[in-house]
Each structure stands twice: as structure tokens, then as C-alpha cells.
Amino acid sequence: MERKTVKVGFLGMGTVGSGTLRILEMNREQVAVKAGSEIEVKKILVRNPEKQRDVDVSLELLTTDPAEVLQDPEIDLVIEVMGGTEEARRYIEEALKQKKYVITANKDLMAAAGSELLLQARECRRNIYYEASVGGGIPLIRPLKHSLGANKIIRIMGIINGTTNYILTRMSLYNMDFEGALAEAQEKGFAEQDPSSDLEGRDAAYKLSILAGLAFNSRIHIGDVYTEGISGISKRDIFYASELGFAVKLLAIGEELPGGLALRVHPTLIPRTHPLAAVHNENNALYVVGNAVGEVMFYGLGAGAMPTGSSVVADLIDAARNINYGIEDGIMEIDFQDKAVVPVEELLSSFYLRLQAEDQPGVFAALATAFGEDKVSLDMIIQKRSTEGVAEIVLVTHAVEERFFYRALDRIKAFPTTRKINSVFRVIEK
Numbered sequence: 001m002e003r004k005t006v007k008v009g010f011l012g013m014g015t016v017g018s019g020t021l022r023i024l025e026m027n028r029e030q031v032a033v034k035a036g037s038e039i040e041v042k043k044i045l046v047r048n049p050e051k052q053r054d055v056d057v058s059l060e061l062l063t064t065d066p067a068e069v070l071q072d073p074e075i076d077l078v079i080e081v082m083g084g085t086e087e088a089r090r091y092i093e094e095a096l097k098q099k100k101y102v103i104t105a106n107k108d109l110m111a112a113a114g115s116e117l118l119l120q121a122r123e124c125r126r127n128i129y130y131e132a133s134v135g136g137g138i139p140l141i142r143p144l145k146h147s148l149g150a151n152k153i154i155r156i157m158g159i160i161n162g163t164t165n166y167i168l169t170r171m172s173l174y175n176m177d178f179e180g181a182l183a184e185a186q187e188k189g190f191a192e193q194d195p196s197s198d199l200e201g202r203d204a205a206y207k208l209s210i211l212a213g214l215a216f217n218s219r220i221h222i223g224d225v226y227t228e229g230i231s232g233i234s235k236r237d238i239f240y241a242s243e244l245g246f247a248v249k250l251l252a253i254g255e256e257l258p259g260g261l262a263l264r265v266h267p268t269l270i271p272r273t274h275p276l277a278a279v280h281n282e283n284n285a286l287y288v289v290g291n292a293v294g295e296v297m298f299y300g301l302g303a304g305a306m307p308t309g310s311s312v313v314a315d316l317i318d319a320a321r322n323i324n325y326g327i328e329d330g331i332m333e334i335d336f337q338d339k340a341v342v343p344v345e346e347l348l349s350s351f352y353l354r355l356q357a358e359d360q361p362g363v364f365a366a367l368a369t370a371f372g373e374d375k376v377s378l379d380m381i382i383q384k385r386s387t388e389g390v391a392e393i394v395l396v397t398h399a400v401e402e403r404f405f406y407r408a409l410d411r412i413k414a415f416p417t418t419r420k421i422n423s424v425f426r427v428i429e430k
């Protein structure tokens, strides 16, 4: 069978685009063997062709006119690495209409409109590949779709935002405060100038909604992911957590419970012996529990030009094989169902609480009673220190329905002896 050179158009040539292009040059032969034909980059859409780039690109390849990529009948495949949602969506829709395969690294778009776009892809008898959208270079999409397909997935738990993991690592291993760690992350290029999407947990929520969709065969609405960021975490909490045997991580957790799916992103105390506790700096990891495979963990760099490019090129090989050999595994996401989502108030969690109270006899007993009235039992309670008549108290509860914990906490807030509730975090025991 004669195989044609697969012609590719890029939408964007920034960090991820450059990494992708570099890998295509570096591993040209191997990619061609795996893909079943040569790959030729035919056109690249950018905003500013004059801009200095991290990779050598001939000026003739660059264009500012999307039609030169989308309407060119010779282009088989479009790689969207420009980011944003509105234009990127329009361009992907147009590419599919023009019967092109699509590869994207765009988690925001796949989380918000993945279902509709994949449906359109099926109608157009094409496909969208999106391994690079979550976990950079770590294979996550394919394992959840294929390699673990035999399992009923019970739980996924991940560190899927490198910026926040970098900050929390610097705070816990190097005793830095939040602001210092954030400034360092920005200096090293791990955090954007506007880091709010990372710090507030939105980036992790987008990624969780993509992963949980695949893990639980369900269409996930981003609004169903309970999301809390890391800005409330202080050095002191990290210190106390460590004394109690825990690491503090921003975890994205998806579970299938009898009542429905539980989806949440929040700072979490995890035992220092948990494999996720050893995931430091900008690294990412996803820990998956399946009913046949048991526990599996995927680990590596969750962003960056070359790791993310590695995932884009892997998709490119798959798509090219599809074009060359007509091998297609179908778009299984279309068959996903809508599943009930359990509200966070009804989930079982253990809690870490740090508060300041007047240093008087009976304060511990009053706390225990307030919790006891809502059947919240305490695992540990420690008075950390007392200065000028104010005691700092740290406690950890056993697992309880969240609404009962918060009802007890409301009562504790109203105690005349309570000075301040400093922090509340969830704790995962295993």
C-alpha cells in the first residue's frame, strides 16, 4: 500500500508548539517508522511572525491567516497549541468540518466543550486526540481509556498542577513562606504572571473533569467539581501537619460512590508514607485504584515544552497511523453517561483544624463536646503553644459527613473563648 506523507498544520508555535517541532526534528526517523509515513509541517498560524522563537522555523511556514491552515485541502491534521477557548474552538470546529484530524493540548477547551467537539468529530468521521491536555508528558488519557479499560475505577487521586506542587514543596522542604515560594515559581517559569487559575485550583479542576470523565465513563460538568485553592495554607500548618505525620498537597480526587460521583480539588493532608507525598517540586502524578489492577501510579513532568511535545507527537503518530492504515479505535467518550454527583457536604472527610482560643480550663472539653454533639469524634487534639493567654490548638477528626463537621465548627466559632479559626483542611488516611 502506498503511504502518503501526512501534512500537518499548527495553530500556535509557543512553548508546546516549539517542543513538538523540536521532537519531530530530533526523532524524525523513529516517528516516521511508527507513524507509517513521513510527517511534513505545511503551515503554522501565529499572532506575530516576526517574533523570536525557541525553534528554527522558516518564515514561509508562518501565517497570521487561519484559513491557510484550516482551508488547505492538503493538510490532513491540525495541531491546536494556541490556547484560549473561543478562537481555538471555532478553529477546531472548522478543521473537523474540513475533514481534518485534530490534536489539542487545550485542557480548558476540552474540559468545557470536549463532549460537543468529540461528537462533531464523530459526525465528521474524524477524531480529536488530547493526551497533552492533562499531565504534560505523563501518559494519562490513553491509560485511562485503554490500558485500564478492564477495570471499574474506584478512585483517582492526583497532583495535577505543577505550580501549586512546586510552591507547597518549597514551603515544606525549604521552610519558605507562600509569597516567597510563589515568587520563586514565577522566576523559574513554573507559575504564570497571573497565577490565579493555578492557585485557586481551577486548572486542576479542568484536568480532573477530563480524567474523571474517562475514569468513570461519564460526562463531567466543570461546575460539579468542588474547588478550593492553596492560598489559605501557611508555613505553620505545613509544620504541624508534618509533626503529625502528614504532607500537604493540592489533590484532585475523583471517586465513584454508591450515590454517584465525588469530584473535588482541595488542599489535603496525606500520610507521609503515601506515594503521592513523595511527588515534589513541579512534578505531577496520578494515583489510580481499579478493581482488577489494584493501585497504579503515573509520575513525571506535567508541563514544559519537551514533555508536553512528547504527548503531542505520540498523538500525531496515532493520528497518522489512522490516516495511513485506517486504524481507528472510535470515540468512546461519546457513549459516556450522565451520572449523579454527590454534593461535597455529604462526603465523608477527616479534618485538620487549627484555632486560637483563650487559654482557660475547660476549653478542650468544650471543643470535644461541640464536636460530639454532631457525632464528630476526634483522632488527636494538641495544644501547640500559649502566648499572652491565647492557646493555639490543632486537632484532627475521624471521618465524618462534611456538613456535620461544619455545623460543629459554627458552634465553636461562636464560643466566647474562641479567638480565631486559623485553618481547616481535609485529611486523607490512605
Ligand SMILES: NC(=O)c1ccc[n+]([C@@H]2O[C@H](COP(=O)([O-])OP(=O)(O)OC[C@H]3O[C@@H](n4cnc5c(N)ncnc54)[C@H](OP(=O)(O)O)[C@@H]3O)[C@@H](O)[C@H]2O)c1
Binding pocket: 011, 012, 013, 014, 015, 016, 017, 045, 046, 047, 048, 049, 051, 080, 081, 082, 083, 084, 087, 105, 106, 107, 108, 132, 133, 134, 136, 302, 303, 304, 305, 308
Ligand atoms: N506550556 C505548557 O507546559 C503546557 C502544558 C500542557 C498544555 N498546555 C496547553 O497548550 C496550549 C499552548 O500553550 P503554550 O504554553 O504553548 O502557549 P504559548 O507559549 O503562549 O503559545 C501560544 C501560541 O499560539 C499563538 N497564538 C495564540 N493566540 C493566537 C491567535 N488568536 N491567533 C494566532 N496565533 C495565536 C501564539 O502566537 P505568537 O507566538 O505569535 O504570540 C503562540 O505561538 C494551551 O492550551 C495550554 O494550556 C501547555
